[in-house]
């Protein structure tokens with residue numbers, strides 16, 4: 175059995191690499207984008223807020239699976255304006271679009287929960303708007319949104335398995351292929367264990383970040 | 392000398408301040424008293440540039456100034472509004488170093504002195520949530536003073552405090568008058584407190 179495990183491990187690890195790659199690039203792009211969308215959602219410039227609200231509504235109101243299929247299989251059918259993404263790019267595009275909407279909504283709440291008095295306090299001390307955002311608002315928002323962002327990060331680890339549907343070789347696919355070929359449950363168990371380890375690492379990392387930001391209240 | 396001339400402020404159609412003028416000589420303390428809802432906070436917010444008046448002019452030593460853009464005025468808010476993510480020292484040094492580009496070392500030295508004067512030595516590196524209400528208020532005063540204002544404004548400095556601390560606040564305000572020659576505007580609905588500290592009392596009446 176150990177022989178069997180070490181035999182399929184390379185395939186599973188290569189699948190894990192794909193999963194992690196989707197995970198990291200989605201996070202790296204959609205957290206900053208989400209912060210911008212969050213600011214946009216509360217802007218006084220109504221047309222922008224309106225468009226962003228529509229975007230958030232669409233992304234959160236439809237399944238991510240549908241969005242993936244739409245981007246990869248749907249957009250190429252859009253004659254004569256077919257947009258054709260390679261598989262990996264299609265997956266990233268759909269994930270970033272989807273997660274930016276979720277993060278945007280989280281950041282919107284974060285920005286709104288910084289009391290107005292903090293802005294006024296900064297104003298009478300003559301701090302500029304960028305200085306206020308950087309030194310006062312962002313640290314407070316980060317602390318507020320951290321738990322919700324954490325939830326989404328864990329979700330993303332698992333959601334990344336949806337790329338399976340457009341034929342990307344991620345962890346789940348690697349396990350599924352091995353399981354079907356060798357008619358055994360073992361690869362799926364291993365896949366489960368790897369997902370558990372990934373989410374455990376995320377949870378510990380998030381705890382550490384939360385602890386660091388708990389020196390003040 | 393601070394002069395406010397013909398200040399009028401409406402919210403929508405509601406007149407809150409009508410053609411109000413005040414004069415505060417140098418080093419003096421003006422107490423602004425009146426019932427709740429009379430417009431005391433609104434008056435202070437107009438002077439500190441947080442509200443835009445419908446009408447009114449502001450002069451310091453005969454020279455007109457813009458409440459939204461000057462380095463004359465410091466503010467101590469009713470709920471202090473310290474920055475919770477910064478330590479006591481960082482709260483104080485943030486604006487002088489970032490806005491006035493003063494060297495951190497010098498700002499810190501001055502801050503230490505003021506903190507010690509107000510009995511806050513040893514609290515430099517803790518966060519606002521670790522302070523009592525009275526201590527927060529004193530940090531807010533030091534933070535405002537660190538920008539070297541000519542005029543210091545307080546909104547209800549006694550309202551959030553234990554009554555026993557009322558005399559402490561009075562002492563601090565009177566102390567700033569003596570040691571720094573600070574011109575001070577103090578909004579309060581506490582008549583005894585006002586009589587205790589003020590050179591001059593301005594009564595604000597509810598208009599509608």
Ligand SMILES: Nc1ncnc2c1ncn2[C@@H]1O[C@H](COP(=O)(O)OP(=O)(O)O)[C@@H](O)[C@H]1O
Nearest residue numbers: 402403407425426427428429430431432433434
């Ligand atoms: N931003 C605002 N919009 C509308 N009305 C306001 C606003 N701020 C204050 N008011 C009204 O103006 C009046 C004076 O308020 P305020 O200056 O806070 O009184 P005080 O500080 O004397 O208790 C109140 O009736 C209050 O409801």
Ligand SMILES: [Mg+2]
Nearest residue numbers: 431432433547
């Ligand atoms: Mg008031």
